[in-house]
Structures are given as C-alpha cells and as structure tokens.
Amino acid sequence: MLRSRHLRLVPCLALTACIAGPSSTDNPPAARPPVELAAPAGDEWYRHAVFYEIFVRSFQDSNGDGKGDLPGLISRLDYLNDGDPSTTTDLGVDALWLMPVFDSPSYHGYDVVDYERIHPDYGTMEDFERLCAEAHRRGMRVILDLVLNHSSSQHPWFVESAASRTSAKRDWYVWSDTDLGWRPPWDVFAKGSTWHERNGAYYYGVFWGGMPDLNLKTPAVREEARRIASFWLGKGADGFRLDAARYLIENGPGVSGQADTAETHAFWKEFSAHVRSVKPDAVLVGENWTTTPAIATYYGSTAQVPGGDELQLNFNFPLADELLKAARSGDGNGVALKLAEMRSRYPAGVADAPFLTNHDSVRTATQLGGNAGALATAASLLLTMQGSAFVYYGEEVGMANGTTNNDEAKRTPMVWDASAGAGFTRGTPWFSFAPGRESAQVAAQSDAPGSLLSRYRGLIRARHASEALDRGGLRLLTSTEGRAPTLAFVRTWGAERVLVVHNLGDAVETAGPFALEGESAEVLFADPSVGSPVRSDGGWSVTLPARATGIWRLR
Incomplete structure (x- = not known):
C-alpha cells in the first residue's frame, strides 16, 4: 500500500557521451582512461561487509502465533553466521539489517508509535539486547531501520500536535491553515495532495495521512532524533538504515522543494556527526531511491571525514536495475555503463551498497522468471561488486513473490523445510x-553443491578469502560500447590482483585477452567446466560455459 510508492519513479536518464570509458575492446586504448573505482577510504567494518536484510515478522516464529519474532531470529543465527570461519554450512554474512522492530499499529512497522519499545509481536527489549549479544559473539553486526521522516498518526507526539494550534508540540509536525495542494515528489503525474485535514487544519504527510512528516526544522525534534539514535546504539545496535532519506525537510512544492533539499543534507551532516560521536564505527545507510548523480550527493563531503560526512553507505538502486537486467538479458553493457557513471559521479573512496532487490521490490526470482542460470548470474554479479553487498532474506534460495499484488507478497515467510509450517x-x-516452496527452501539446498544457496555461501567465502575481492578497488576490463556477453574486471588491494569474469549468456564465451601482470592464476571460485585462464603474449584469456563465473588471484 504505502511502501510501493517508489515503483512510480521514472527511470534514470540515459548516460551522456561525456562519461569516459573503454571504446571498443576489452583492453581500453591508452588515450581513454579505464573505468576504475578506488578502494573505499578507511577500514571500518561496514565498508566491505555482506549485509542480510530481515523482515522479522517473516523470518522465524518461536511461539506458534504465526509471526516471526526476535527469539526466533536468535535461533537461526547459526544459519547466517555460526562464528566459525572454518565451517561451510553457514551463509557467512557479516551484518543483519532488521526492518522496523519498533512498536507500530501496522504489520510493516514504518509508522512508529513508540521509538523506544520493541513491537509486542516481536518480543521485548531484553530479546533485542540478547540478539545483539549473540550476533556480536558470532562476529555479526546489527543495524536497525530508523524512520525519521515521519511517525504514525497514532504517535502521542502527533496526537498532541493535532489537538490544538497552541499545543507545545504543534511545531513537531508541519501544519497549514489551507490545503497547499502539493503533489508527491516522486511522480510528476501523481494526483492528490500531500496535505491532510485534521481538526480544521492541514498537516503534511508525503506518503499518506497515516504517516505525518516530522518537522525536522524544529530543534526539539532534531534533538529527539539524536537521543533516539543514542538510545539504540546504547542497546547494542551498530547503526541504522534510514528510511526515505531524501524527503526529510521540505521548502516548497515540486520535486526540488520536497526532495533532496539543502536542509535535508544539512540535517544528515548534523545527525551523522552525532552518531560518530556516540559510536565511531556505527554506520548510516541511506534509502535514496533516485538517479546516480543524486545518490552521490548523500555521501556528503570527504574533505574531513573519509568516505563522506553524511551517510557512509547509500543503496545503489540504479545499479540494482542493471544487475538484474544483465542477468535477464545476458548483456552486461548496462552494468559497464553504470560503473562508468559511478566513477564520474561518486566521490573518490566512498563505499557503495549494491543489492538486487529489497522489501519494496518484486523479488529477484520473480523478476528473472525462476530461471536457474539467471539467478546464478545475479548472485555472482552482486557478490563480486565493490562495496557492501546487501542480500534480501530468502534471496539466497530463490524465494519468489507471493500470489497477491500487495507489498505483503514481497515479504512472505521464510521457507526452511518441507513441513506444513515450512519450519517457520x-x-x-x-x-x-x-509458490515454489518445494525447491526454494533451505533444507532442499543446504547439501546440494550446485544449489543457489551453495553458490551464495561459496561466493561469500571467496570474498572473505581475498582482501582485494572483499574491499579492493575495481577496474573494468569490459568495453562500455556495444553488447557485452561477458563482464570482466580486476579487483585490487595492495599487491593483490583478482580477476573476475562472468559469462552472462547461454552460450560458451571466451573473454580477453586482458593485459594484466601475473604468471599464475589461483582459483578462488569457479563453476564446473570453467577453464583456467591462459596467458599469452596478449594477456590472460578464459573460456567459460553458459552462465558461469570464474574468480582468480593472479600471482
């Protein structure tokens, strides 16, 4: 109902000719600089982590009420990371992102009524603290979905604000004597107003009337936001995913007045500085569903804070579209062009946050029609990209969308086994x-070497086994011009060089030659029948079967 707002966004504009990149061969001419992304600045954990997004309500139920909860999640932590690097039966993720767990009248939790209370369906504060302790013991961090753009209309703050024009919290929300008639900023064709009537006046709620926007121009509200962040960091949280980060502070109608305002950026600088002062290695992850140039601005300035003084990670929505398109079409040109645009737009040294889908998207398996080869390709692309990869729960076993058209269908319960309750x-x-739970389940794939789950496990292990693959820079070897049936790049960290080659299509392909140093190639990950890279006078070449990936450390 309300989270699907993003689907109305217009596609990113095509790249202009000013974006530099290789012209026509796998080895770019010297006259044109290669597409190269520097390694993220700083060594904080979040700059090279694999995150796992969890909708607690759908992950694991511990008490039989049909709703997932924190004790249930705790019971499944060993599936995510058992804390023992020598084992291969866990997924191996580094961090958990919990969708909203605060008290809320809705199933999704994005309309908060109490920022300091765990939703009763999910458990207690003690359960949350135990989750953090158990995750930390296994080497995982925990970040929380924090909704600062708006609250629930049932929140006591709003009830008090709406009660009287002279209320002490009147300016905690945005009020007008008239309906100003502003349209939503994400769709130029949207109808209706973002102003809603209550007690003879109108309040601003960009998403709907049940979620009035907080007035972050009010110093007391900004102070409350900082206090809430400190509260949860003190309870064990390691950072926050920030919902609707583009829309915090409005200064007028239209897109320019309601999104990406200078006042919004100023707030994030202030908030980020506070979070760093409380917990220096805490991370802020921005949900800015927009174009690459606009996303780039949310890192802020890198002059004083390595990696940016606003949000340390920002979800790369445009790249997600291109990764799925490449997996579906067998053509990596869009990915190559997007990497080129990132090189020209992103501040040097910032950490990217690639993903495939999330709780607002049609699931990867549904978008790719359940095609096993395309699902394998998507996983390989995601987990070899630079930055901190985000995996949506169930994506690793190919869970599809439910059969309805609402947002709940994107957030269905996890399928663990073939029992009536699916182990959930x-x-x-x-x-x-x-649908498809017979095969898209953990039990059916855990011991199957060729399964999607085994692929995710293997790729994550390969990342952890290589500093270059885990945290290094990326130099694109594939041309940005014309169709690209293979996508190749080299990841670098210090003296380590790792060659990554993906065959995106359904036919055997040979990629290269690539003019890279090295006398031998040590395999870090390779699909069956992938040949070893061959070195000749022209460089390294490799032949890959359909939908295959190879990753080698060059020595």
Missing part, C-alpha cells in the same frame, strides 16, 4: 508462503 511456524503463518 508450528501455527498458521501470518501470510501465505510464496
């Missing part, structure tokens, strides 16, 4: 399982 619950699940 011994009761009736809060929402129906997605």
Whole structure:
C-alpha cells in the first residue's frame, strides 16, 4: 500500500557521451582512461561487509502465533553466521539489517508509535539486547531501520500536535491553515495532495495521512532524533538504515522543494556527526531511491571525514536495475555503463551498497522468471561488486513473490523445510508462503553443491578469502560500447590482483585477452567446466560455459 510508492519513479536518464570509458575492446586504448573505482577510504567494518536484510515478522516464529519474532531470529543465527570461519554450512554474512522492530499499529512497522519499545509481536527489549549479544559473539553486526521522516498518526507526539494550534508540540509536525495542494515528489503525474485535514487544519504527510512528516526544522525534534539514535546504539545496535532519506525537510512544492533539499543534507551532516560521536564505527545507510548523480550527493563531503560526512553507505538502486537486467538479458553493457557513471559521479573512496532487490521490490526470482542460470548470474554479479553487498532474506534460495499484488507478497515467510509450517511456524503463518516452496527452501539446498544457496555461501567465502575481492578497488576490463556477453574486471588491494569474469549468456564465451601482470592464476571460485585462464603474449584469456563465473588471484 504505502511502501510501493517508489515503483512510480521514472527511470534514470540515459548516460551522456561525456562519461569516459573503454571504446571498443576489452583492453581500453591508452588515450581513454579505464573505468576504475578506488578502494573505499578507511577500514571500518561496514565498508566491505555482506549485509542480510530481515523482515522479522517473516523470518522465524518461536511461539506458534504465526509471526516471526526476535527469539526466533536468535535461533537461526547459526544459519547466517555460526562464528566459525572454518565451517561451510553457514551463509557467512557479516551484518543483519532488521526492518522496523519498533512498536507500530501496522504489520510493516514504518509508522512508529513508540521509538523506544520493541513491537509486542516481536518480543521485548531484553530479546533485542540478547540478539545483539549473540550476533556480536558470532562476529555479526546489527543495524536497525530508523524512520525519521515521519511517525504514525497514532504517535502521542502527533496526537498532541493535532489537538490544538497552541499545543507545545504543534511545531513537531508541519501544519497549514489551507490545503497547499502539493503533489508527491516522486511522480510528476501523481494526483492528490500531500496535505491532510485534521481538526480544521492541514498537516503534511508525503506518503499518506497515516504517516505525518516530522518537522525536522524544529530543534526539539532534531534533538529527539539524536537521543533516539543514542538510545539504540546504547542497546547494542551498530547503526541504522534510514528510511526515505531524501524527503526529510521540505521548502516548497515540486520535486526540488520536497526532495533532496539543502536542509535535508544539512540535517544528515548534523545527525551523522552525532552518531560518530556516540559510536565511531556505527554506520548510516541511506534509502535514496533516485538517479546516480543524486545518490552521490548523500555521501556528503570527504574533505574531513573519509568516505563522506553524511551517510557512509547509500543503496545503489540504479545499479540494482542493471544487475538484474544483465542477468535477464545476458548483456552486461548496462552494468559497464553504470560503473562508468559511478566513477564520474561518486566521490573518490566512498563505499557503495549494491543489492538486487529489497522489501519494496518484486523479488529477484520473480523478476528473472525462476530461471536457474539467471539467478546464478545475479548472485555472482552482486557478490563480486565493490562495496557492501546487501542480500534480501530468502534471496539466497530463490524465494519468489507471493500470489497477491500487495507489498505483503514481497515479504512472505521464510521457507526452511518441507513441513506444513515450512519450519517457520508450528501455527498458521501470518501470510501465505510464496509458490515454489518445494525447491526454494533451505533444507532442499543446504547439501546440494550446485544449489543457489551453495553458490551464495561459496561466493561469500571467496570474498572473505581475498582482501582485494572483499574491499579492493575495481577496474573494468569490459568495453562500455556495444553488447557485452561477458563482464570482466580486476579487483585490487595492495599487491593483490583478482580477476573476475562472468559469462552472462547461454552460450560458451571466451573473454580477453586482458593485459594484466601475473604468471599464475589461483582459483578462488569457479563453476564446473570453467577453464583456467591462459596467458599469452596478449594477456590472460578464459573460456567459460553458459552462465558461469570464474574468480582468480593472479600471482
């Protein structure tokens, strides 16, 4: 209902000719600089982590009420990371992102009524503290979804604000004597107003009337935001995913007045500085669903703070589109062009946050039609990109969308096994399982070497086994011009060089030659039948079967 707002966004504009990149061969002419992204500045954990996004309501039920909860999540932590690097039965992720767990009247939790209370369906504050302790013991961090753009209309702050024009919290929200008629800023064709009537006046709520926007121009509200962040960092959280980060402070109608305003950027600088002062290695992850140039601005300035003084990570929505397109079409040209645009737009040394889909998107398996080869390609692309990869729960086993058209269908219960409750619950699940659960389940794939789950595990292990693949820079070897049936790049960290080659299509392909130093190639990950790279006078070449990936450390 309300989270699908993003689907109305217009596509990113085509890249202009001013973006530099290789012209026509795998080895770019010397006259044109290669597409090269520097390694992220700083060594903080979040600059090279693999995150796992969890909708707690759908992950694991511990008490039989059909709703996932924190104790249930704790019971599944060893599946995510058992804390032992020598084992291969866990996924191996480095951090968990929990979708909203605060008290809320809705199933999704993006309309908060109490920022300091765990949703009763999910458990208690003690459960949350135990989750953080158990995750930390296994080497995982925990970040929370923090909604600062708006609250629920049932929040006591708003109830007080709406009660009277002279209320002490009147200016905690944005009020007008008239309906100003501003249209939503994400769709020029949208109808309706972002102003909503209550007690003879109108309040601003960019998404809908049940989620009034907080007035972050008010010093007391900004102070409350800082206090809430300190509260959860003190409870064990390691940072926050920031919902609707583009829309915090408005100064007028239209896109320019309601999104990406200078006042919004100023708030994030202030908020980020506070979070760093409380917990220097805490991370802020921005949800800025927009174009690459606009996303780039949310890192802020790198002059004084390595990696940026606003948000340390920003979800790369345009790259997500291109990764899925490449997996679907067998053509990596869009990925190559997007990497070129990132090189020209992103501040040097910032950390990217690539992903495939999330709770607002149609799931990867549905978008790719359940095609096993395309799903394998998507996983390989995601987990070899630079930065901090985000995996949506169930993506690693190919969970599809549910059968309805609402947002709940993107957030269906996790399928663990073939039992009636799918290992998720011994009761009736809060929402129906997605179709395809016979094969898109953990138990069926855990011990199958060729399964999608095994692929995710293997790729994450390969990342952890290589500093270059985990945190290094990226130099694109594939041309940005014309169709690209293979996508190749080299990842570098110090003296380590790792060659990554993806065959995106359904036919055998030979990639190269690539003029790279090295006398031998040590395999870090390779699909069956992938040949070893061959070195000749022209450089390294490799032949890959359909939908295959090879990753080698060059020595």
